[in-house]
Amino acid sequence: MTRFKRNILGLAVAASLTMGVAQAQVSDNLIKIGVLTDMSSLYTDLAGAGSVAAAKMAIEDSGIEKRGFKVELISADHQNKPDVGSAIARQWYDTDKVDVIVDVPNSGVALAVNQITKDKNKVFLASGPASSDLTGKACSPNTVHWTYDTWMLANGTGGAIVKSGGDTWFFLTADYAFGHALERDTEAVVLKNGGKVLGKVRAPLNTQDFSSFLLQAQASKAKIVGLANAGGDTTNSIKQAAEFGIVKGGQNLAGLLVFLTDVNALGLPTAQGLIVTNTFYWDKDDQTRAFSKRFAPLDKGIHPTMVHAGVYASVLHYLKSVEALKSDDGLKVVAKMKEMPTDDPLFGKGTIRADGRKIHPAYLMEVKKPAESKGPWDYYKVRATIPADQAFRPLKDGDCPLVK
Amino acid sequence: MEIFGIPTQALFGQLLIGLINGAFYAMLSLGLAVIFGLLNIINFTHGAQYMMGAFCAWFFLERFGIGYWWSLLLAPIVIGATGVVIERTMLSRLYKLDHLYGLLLTFGLALIVQGVFTNFYGSSGQPYRLPPEFAGAFDLGFMFLPKYRAWVIVASLIVCLGTWFVIERTKLGSYLRAATENPALVQAFGINVPRMITLTYGFGVGLAALAGVMAAPIYQVSPQMGANLIIVVFAVVVIGGMGSILGAILTGFGLGIVEGLTKVFYPEASNTVIFVVMVLVLLFKPAGLFGREH
Numbered sequence: 101m102t103r104f105k106r107n108i109l110g111l112a113v114a115a116s117l118t119m120g121v122a123q124a125q126v127s128d129n130l131i132k133i134g135v136l137t138d139m140s141s142l143y144t145d146l147a148g149a150g151s152v153a154a155a156k157m158a159i160e161d162s163g164i165e166k167r168g169f170k171v172e173l174i175s176a177d178h179q180n181k182p183d184v185g186s187a188i189a190r191q192w193y194d195t196d197k198v199d200v201i202v203d204v205p206n207s208g209v210a211l212a213v214n215q216i217t218k219d220k221n222k223v224f225l226a227s228g229p230a231s232s233d234l235t236g237k238a239c240s241p242n243t244v245h246w247t248y249d250t251w252m253l254a255n256g257t258g259g260a261i262v263k264s265g266g267d268t269w270f271f272l273t274a275d276y277a278f279g280h281a282l283e284r285d286t287e288a289v290v291l292k293n294g295g296k297v298l299g300k301v302r303a304p305l306n307t308q309d310f311s312s313f314l315l316q317a318q319a320s321k322a323k324i325v326g327l328a329n330a331g332g333d334t335t336n337s338i339k340q341a342a343e344f345g346i347v348k349g350g351q352n353l354a355g356l357l358v359f360l361t362d363v364n365a366l367g368l369p370t371a372q373g374l375i376v377t378n379t380f381y382w383d384k385d386d387q388t389r390a391f392s393k394r395f396a397p398l399d400k401g402i403h404p405t406m407v408h409a410g411v412y413a414s415v416l417h418y419l420k421s422v423e424a425l426k427s428d429d430g431l432k433v434v435a436k437m438k439e440m441p442t443d444d445p446l447f448g449k450g451t452i453r454a455d456g457r458k459i460h461p462a463y464l465m466e467v468k469k470p471a472e473s474k475g476p477w478d479y480y481k482v483r484a485t486i487p488a489d490q491a492f493r494p495l496k497d498g499d500c501p502l503v504k
Numbered sequence: 505m506e507i508f509g510i511p512t513q514a515l516f517g518q519l520l521i522g523l524i525n526g527a528f529y530a531m532l533s534l535g536l537a538v539i540f541g542l543l544n545i546i547n548f549t550h551g552a553q554y555m556m557g558a559f560c561a562w563f564f565l566e567r568f569g570i571g572y573w574w575s576l577l578l579a580p581i582v583i584g585a586t587g588v589v590i591e592r593t594m595l596s597r598l599y600k601l602d603h604l605y606g607l608l609l610t611f612g613l614a615l616i617v618q619g620v621f622t623n624f625y626g627s628s629g630q631p632y633r634l635p636p637e638f639a640g641a642f643d644l645g646f647m648f649l650p651k652y653r654a655w656v657i658v659a660s661l662i663v664c665l666g667t668w669f670v671i672e673r674t675k676l677g678s679y680l681r682a683a684t685e686n687p688a689l690v691q692a693f694g695i696n697v698p699r700m701i702t703l704t705y706g707f708g709v710g711l712a713a714l715a716g717v718m719a720a721p722i723y724q725v726s727p728q729m730g731a732n733l734i735i736v737v738f739a740v741v742v743i744g745g746m747g748s749i750l751g752a753i754l755t756g757f758g759l760g761i762v763e764g765l766t767k768v769f770y771p772e773a774s775n776t777v778i779f780v781v782m783v784l785v786l787l788f789k790p791a792g793l794f795g796r797e798h
Contacts, residue, residue, distance in 0.1 A: 138627075141627060144627035303767075304771075306728075311653075312767035312768065313771065315514070316768065331628065332628060332724065336724055340722065343650045343652070344641070345650075349648070361628050365628035365629050400624075402626065
């Protein structure tokens with residue numbers, strides 16, 4: 101054997117050894133990602149199959165597989181039921197060797213998954229859920245709450261509306277963890293800015309007919325009817341509010357959580373003029389447009405919502421951290437994620453706080469009039485950018501036990 | 505003046521809203537009752553067929569520019585025809601078996617249909633424009649009644665009473681009822697019983713589709729729109745008495761009102777109240793309010 105050949109052989113052995121070492125820390129030599137989302141009900145379009153596509157794109161774009169790591173992606177439908185979601189999470193962690201659960205639209209399910217993930221020392225990348233409790237009293241060292249939360253929505257949309265004169269409110273709230281959190285956070289903003297809450301009504305999740313609740317809102321004479329709901333509940337309540345002449349009668353609607361897909365479902369004639377707060381808009385710059393162009397064909401032409409963007413960016417950052425750490429131990433990975441600054445094409449540069457809150461700017465946007473829109477999915481104009489340091493609840497106000 | 509802390513004026517409004525929702529319950533439970541009464545099939549596909557009716561109207565408008573009024577006529581025919589195919593190819597094989605088989609078959613079909621529609625159209629639904637004739641509202645003093653909702657009550661009453669009249673008061677209806685009691689004998693009189701049964705199923709399905717078209721301008725046209733409704737409507741039929749046509753109509757309107765009032769006094773329970781009523785009725789009158797004990 102010539103010296104040259106020996107050197108090559110030596111290098112190869114060394115390389116395979118280091119690779120072996122690198123992977124010895126990753127359990128089962130496999131990073132297994134589980135997307136737990138709504139595949140069949142009211143949040144399917146804003147998350148659903150699109151979230152799976154976004155996670156897949158993140159794995160591709162990370163290039164981690166080319167460097168010797170094995171990544172597997174699975175998905176399931178939690179049906180918006182905390183018991184179903186918990187059962188899947190347990191099975192994934194206990195028997196299916198899943199390392200990280202991603203997305204979970206529906207705060208009720210997310211709070212359950214948050215606890216299970218902590219007990220099993222895995223990782224939870226929350227993109228879909230809204231409740232600010234995930235980084236507040238229920239915060240966990242194993243969870244990163246990426247995309248948005250109820251405090252951000254309350255201060256973005258709610259704050260803008262109160263400041264422009266909408267000082268009396270009536271809440272139409274989805275009757276579960278998310279709605280309660282959004283109502284509570286918005287009420288705090290209204291009161292802080294000198295406004296008043298004249299009444300509230302709690303409607304069961306996935307209600308078809310809101311007319312009875314809208315009639316109560318009308319009777320309250322509040323200037324603003326705050327919709328603390330999401331997905332199909334929001335579109336149905338906005339549509340029926342138009343029918344019952346809420347806006348014509350001088351009251352205004354505040355859709356506290358409106359996704360791009362909701363605007364698409366309503367159509368611009370009904371949705372025009374709504375004020376929304378999102379942390380991502382597909383048409384923001386060249387990078388977000390490039391992402392959206394790749395994404396849309398994978399999800400029935402749907403353009404990415406902020407939840408989809410959050411899934412992509414959080415998976416990307418997670419994989420970077422696992423690679424840097426050469427380990428997929430839950431606590432260690434999340435600590436690493438917090439230590440490394442985030443940087444991705446969709447949210448730009450950012451950080452993750454001690455309480456698990458991902459920090460980035462938010463955008464206060466207005467839905468365009470039909471005449472202003474150049475075509476399908478051209479729906480928003482940006483009214484204001486809320487800087488990253490103001491977009492989310494200050495660390496000290498969250499009552500998170502991790503922050504001392 | 506106030507009743508339990510709610511101004512009477514507001515209460516009138518809520519009663520009226522309850523009546524409107526009741527109109528949908530009545531129309532849907534009517535179809536279920538007709539099918540159960542005459543075919544002995546518990547048609548769990550009914551919610552999916554209601555959704556298909558709404559989608560059919562949306563499709564007509566978007567693709568062919570066919571408006572609301574024509575849809576009101578055409579969608580029930582198209583969806584009714586799919587019902588005829590289902591009856592001929594699948595349901596007709598189950599008549600001799602226990603109710604449970606029909607229920608499972610139709611339930612499975614409903615899940616498949618909803619899954620296929622969700623796959624193609626997503627979950628957030630499609631907007632269906634309100635027909636321009638119905639833009640605006642009546643100011644009743646105690647409430648603001650959209651013209652379209654007023655039309656829903658009127659149309660539903662016409663459809664319900666018309667169906668009741670045909671089945672209970674005409675010769676055709678008497679053939680139908682006779683055919684369910686003793687098909688062999690009716691056939692002996694030269695009446696084509698299997699065809700009559702097929703058309704009855706088609707008619708019941710058409711009623712569901714009609715309700716779907718009427719719902720399209722109010723709700724988002726979405727694949728899941730019938731999924732929750734079918735459970736409620738099924739409860740309405742059970743409360744009214746399985747197979748009782750008048751029972752289905754009256755209970756439909758009545759429970760709409762009960763639900764509407766719950767939305768005022770204890771909104772959190774508004775999607776459970778109907779089942780509470782169902783439990784109570786089954787405890788004290790197992791055949792339902794208008795059903796016959798066998």
